[in-house]
Amino acid sequence: MISQKHSKAIETLTQVFEANIYRKKEIIVDVEQVHRDLFYIRKGVARIFYYDDKAMDHTHWISSDEHFIGLFSSILSAKPVSFGIEVIEDNSEILRLPYQKVLELKSKNPEIQQLMEDLFTESLITMGGRLIDLQVKSTDQRYHDFVVSHADLLQRINLGYIAGYLGMTQQQLSKIRAQRS
Helix, strand or coil, X not given: CHHHHCHHHHHHHHHXXXXXXXXXXXXXXXXXXXXXXXXXXXXXXXXXEEECCCCCEEEEEEEECCEEECCHHHHHHCCCECCEEEECCCCEXXXXXXXXXXXXXXXXXXXXXXXXXXXXXXXXXXXXXXXXXXXXXXXXXXXXXXXXXXXHHHHCCCHHHHHHXXXXXXXXXXXXXXXXX
């Protein structure tokens, strides 16, 4: 995990950048905006979301305590994307890391440079694996994997967000949960 391996670099970032406290449902980057910042969640939960052609919102990604969240495609291209970032747990403590300032720190601090390289690598591997899981695994297997790796989130966030993240409807998730009880 990035945060454990790079605790010294993260400590440096937490000394340079101030954490803000966000409320549940607070949008920290809206859709169709250029994402210029990375975010480090000290405590709390946030999601990357998008709207479909019927204006229904869908969860693309969920991050929680001691994890990063951001849209590298927009940060690196400086182009707006159809994704936003929303806080989904009240009183989430999140550091906003302006990417240009992180780059400045990276050039002076090899630990931050390694953190950024590992963050990009982990992001690519994780997103690639997620794409394969959505195409290959059953809804039941995706739920099982989520429970194994994110059991703490089941009690912390709306099941609709989890269903969206797993690529299923809330009704499908309820059925899977009922069968497992």
